[in-house]
Amino acid sequence: xxxVEAAFAEADGALVxxxxxxxxxxxxxxxxxxxxxxxxxxxxxxxxPFSEPIADGSTIQEAIQRSLANGMTxxxxxxxxxxxxxxAPLVCMTYYNLVYQYGDEETRANAESPVEPFVAAAAxxxxxxxxxxxxxxxxxxxxxxxxxEYGVDLVFVVAPTTEGSRLQNMLEQATGFVYVQAxxxxxxxxxxxxDQTHESLQxxxxxxxxxxxxxxxxxxxxxxxxAEEITAAGADGVVAGSVFVDIIAEHGxxxxxxxxxxxxxxxxxxxxxxSQSHPEPERT
Amino acid sequence: MSTDSKFGDYGGQYVPEALMPAIEELGDAYERYVLExxxxxxxxxxxRMADFGGxxxxxxxxxxxxxxxxxxxxxxxxxxxxxxxxxxxxxxxQVLLAKYMGKExxxxxxxxxxxxxxxxxxxxxxxxxxxxYMGTTDINRQRPNVFRMxxxxxxxxxxxxxxxxxxxxxxxxxxxxxxxVEDTHYVIGSVVGxxxxxxxxxxxxxxxxxxxxxxxxxxxxRLPDAVVSxxxxxxxxxxxxANFVQDEGVDLYAVEAGGSSLDxxxxxxxxxxxxxxxxxxxxxxxxxxxxxxxxxxxxxVESHSISAGLDYAGVGPELSHLVEEDRVTPVNVGDDVALExxxxxxxTEGIIPALExxxxxxxxxxxxxxxxxxxxxxxxxxxxxxLETVLEETDxxxxxxxxxxxxxxxxxx
Ligand SMILES: Cc1ncc(COP(=O)(O)O)c(C=O)c1O
Numbered sequence: 001x002x003x004v005e006a007a008f009a010e011a012d013g014a015l016v017x018x019x020x021x022x023x024x025x026x027x028x029x030x031x032x033x034x035x036x037x038x039x040x041x042x043x044x045x046x047x048x049p050f051s052e053p054i055a056d057g058s059t060i061q062e063a064i065q066r067s068l069a070n071g072m073t074x075x076x077x078x079x080x081x082x083x084x085x086x087x088a089p090l091v092c093m094t095y096y097n098l099v100y101q102y103g104d105e106e107t108r109a110n111a112e113s114p115v116e117p118f119v120a121a122a123a124x125x126x127x128x129x130x131x132x133x134x135x136x137x138x139x140x141x142x143x144x145x146x147x148x149e150y151g152v153d154l155v156f157v158v159a160p161t162t163e164g165s166r167l168q169n170m171l172e173q174a175t176g177f178v179y180v181q182a183x184x185x186x187x188x189x190x191x192x193x194x195d196q197t198h199e200s201l202q203x204x205x206x207x208x209x210x211x212x213x214x215x216x217x218x219x220x221x222x223x224x225x226x227a228e229e230i231t232a233a234g235a236d237g238v239v240a241g242s243v244f245v246d247i248i249a250e251h252g253x254x255x256x257x258x259x260x261x262x263x264x265x266x267x268x269x270x271x272x273x274x275s276q277s278h279p280e281p282e283r284t
Numbered sequence: 285m286s287t288d289s290k291f292g293d294y295g296g297q298y299v300p301e302a303l304m305p306a307i308e309e310l311g312d313a314y315e316r317y318v319l320e321x322x323x324x325x326x327x328x329x330x331x332r333m334a335d336f337g338g339x340x341x342x343x344x345x346x347x348x349x350x351x352x353x354x355x356x357x358x359x360x361x362x363x364x365x366x367x368x369x370x371x372x373x374x375x376x377x378q379v380l381l382a383k384y385m386g387k388e389x390x391x392x393x394x395x396x397x398x399x400x401x402x403x404x405x406x407x408x409x410x411x412x413x414x415x416x417y418m419g420t421t422d423i424n425r426q427r428p429n430v431f432r433m434x435x436x437x438x439x440x441x442x443x444x445x446x447x448x449x450x451x452x453x454x455x456x457x458x459x460x461x462x463x464x465v466e467d468t469h470y471v472i473g474s475v476v477g478x479x480x481x482x483x484x485x486x487x488x489x490x491x492x493x494x495x496x497x498x499x500x501x502x503x504x505x506r507l508p509d510a511v512v513s514x515x516x517x518x519x520x521x522x523x524x525x526a527n528f529v530q531d532e533g534v535d536l537y538a539v540e541a542g543g544s545s546l547d548x549x550x551x552x553x554x555x556x557x558x559x560x561x562x563x564x565x566x567x568x569x570x571x572x573x574x575x576x577x578x579x580x581x582x583x584x585v586e587s588h589s590i591s592a593g594l595d596y597a598g599v600g601p602e603l604s605h606l607v608e609e610d611r612v613t614p615v616n617v618g619d620d621v622a623l624e625x626x627x628x629x630x631x632t633e634g635i636i637p638a639l640e641x642x643x644x645x646x647x648x649x650x651x652x653x654x655x656x657x658x659x660x661x662x663x664x665x666x667x668x669x670x671l672e673t674v675l676e677e678t679d680x681x682x683x684x685x686x687x688x689x690x691x692x693x694x695x696x697x
Contacts, residue, residue, distance in 0.1 A: 050582075050583065051446075051553075051583040052584050054299075054455045054459060054462075054570070055459075055462065073581050074581050075581075095568075096568045097568045097578070097582045097584075098581065098582045100567060100568055100582065102581075102582070133300050133301075134299060134300055134568070134571075135298060136299065136300075139297060139298055158301065159301040159302035159304075161301075161302055161304070161306070161466075162304070162305070184462065185302075185459075185463035186462060
């Protein structure tokens with residue numbers, strides 16, 4: 001069992017928060033991660049900013065712009081990760097081109113594939129998993145191989161439109177957890193949990209037989225009730241990003257305290273939901 | 285999927301998971317309707333391109349240029365397609381395909397506004413609701429085209445992120461598509477993006493070289509020594525090349541925008557050019573593995589060209605492949621040479637070309653000695669949309685070839 005899978009197993013309703021690394025700078029990010037873990041985060045997703053974030057809505061796009069404007073790079077990102085000493089596995093969310101370009105010429109020339117240098121450096125820095133939203137399972141063979149070699153989880157996103165053999169394929173390939181996209185569209189906080197969430201969880205449950213990888217639902221989660229509803233529907237955890245990124249944008253230096261409170265609230269919801277999803281067997 | 289999604293190492297489908305079923309559905313529709321002419325799709329497409337679009341376009345012998353360069357120069361007149369550019373070939377094809385697929389809404393990105401206007405015209409012609417994403421920088425430098433889109437009843441959505449040009453508009457249109465994928469078709473504007481777009485857009489544009497190949501054999505009695513075409517994303521380029529690729533004696537030149545310089549400023553994240561095939565490196569952008577303009581970390585840099593339609597940090601994966609195979613020669617000319625070529629064609633042949641097409645004409649001017657005896661230049665569009673830019677940019681320079689605009693002095697413009 002990987003670090004990430006172990007964290008889910010222990011969590012009893014896992015909270016996986018996302019923030020953009022370097023928003024507004026590396027030191028602040030460290031404080032923010034510590035606050036999230038103190039609030040109950042079980043796994044932390046750190047965004048490595050890319051200039052063309054096609055899967056992200058305006059909240060995270062703006063965080064990415066702030067981070068890039070302040071000089072965040074893949075190298076500085078991995079330094080930041082290596083410096084972080086927290087009691088939760090760290091997962092890197094980024095776009096494929098940054099993974100594809102990483103490394104100096106010599107390292108790249110000697111690598112087994114264009115993506116190996118990044119995976120090697122990420123593993124070395126302490127990254128436990130990768131989420132690459134513009135890399136569908138069909139294009140993932142090289143990255144899958146490198147991740148296997150370095151013991152890094154590769155998390156796939158299951159969309160409301162993912163069905164049939166593609167879903168099956170993805171469930172077979174996924175390690176760490178499966179990221180269930182709650183609704184169509186881009187990232188961003190929403191007022192309620194979409195009906196598509198329930199449909200997706202049901203569809204996945206039907207295919208679930210062979211793979212016990214945990215399922216976490218994300219895209220739009222921002223309130224305690226969302227988290228509770230999602231784990232009550234059978235998910236193993238929730239992913240929440242834009243709600244935390246909004247807090248960072250609003251509160252600046254004071255953000256860590258607000259992040260801790262929000263994490264606590266969502267964690268309580270995720271935890272409460274699990275008891276509803278596994279009721280005590282009724283005695284008759 | 286039976287059509288190959290790769291051109292050598294280039295191409296592929298690097299898109300968010302939510303879009304995968306949609307591009308598979310599109311790949312299926314492309315095979316059935318475009319490749320196999322199911323339900324007479326291609327017949328209807330060709331008929332509409334004739335009646336609505338004005339095809340075929342002439343291949344015109346350019347008398348003054350031919351005399352000047354001592355080379356037989358033929359111009360493929362895509363500027364005469366309805367709307368003033370080759371863009372309609374693709375836009376009408378895709379909007380019609382969306383109709384056959386039962387989609388109810390059309391979205392598209394635009395840079396120069398040429399693809400946006402073409403899509404707006406096609407959507408209006410085929411009675412489909414249409415929204416166009418356009419960067420705010422481009423909105424300001426292509427005002428006439430914004431009005432045209434509005435006149436054809438399309439909604440224009442300004443994109444404010446980044447520098448507000450084509451790359452940001454594509455990203456934003458992809459976000460819309462990922463949100464509304466079930467009833468919406470994304471009419472991508474060039475031979476870029478995930479499979480099947482590069483193949484499909486090429487096939488809709490290939491009518492350019494299909495006609496030109498016939499026409500040149502009729503007029504010159506032989507195939508040309510060279511075909512010269514500008515390249516932004518590369519759709520007019522692939523359209524002009526497609527039917528000549530198998531003719532080994534025909535040299536193919538893709539003319540990119542050299543901008544003001546070929547260097548990349550890593551510090552600022554800016555390349556003052558759009559010469560992706562010449563100076564770009566392998567990477568993944570907007571759904572495909574191809575050559576892109578990026579810094580050493582893999583961040584996409586801001587490109588530049590005097591012509592908005594060439595101002596893009598990527599290029600079609602098939603062109604990257606054909607360059608790698610030495611079948612297509614990538615060359616480039618800068619802003620100044622393109623601007624002079626714009627004036628030259630306007631003065632000597634009575635044709636005002638698009639600034640994009642002026643790059644191809646600029647290369648002809650610079651390299652005519654090396655191109656052979658019979659040359660086809662693709663005039664991908666007309667320059668009416670560029671008049672404001674041309675007046676402004678001409679003012680800044682002291683060009684011998686430019687007309688005197690003194691008559692404006694003291695007159696409010
Ligand atoms: C007239 C004209 N030519 C060329 C281009 C460049 O596009 P492509 O390289 O896809 O042909 C454009 C783009 O807007 C255009 O308007």
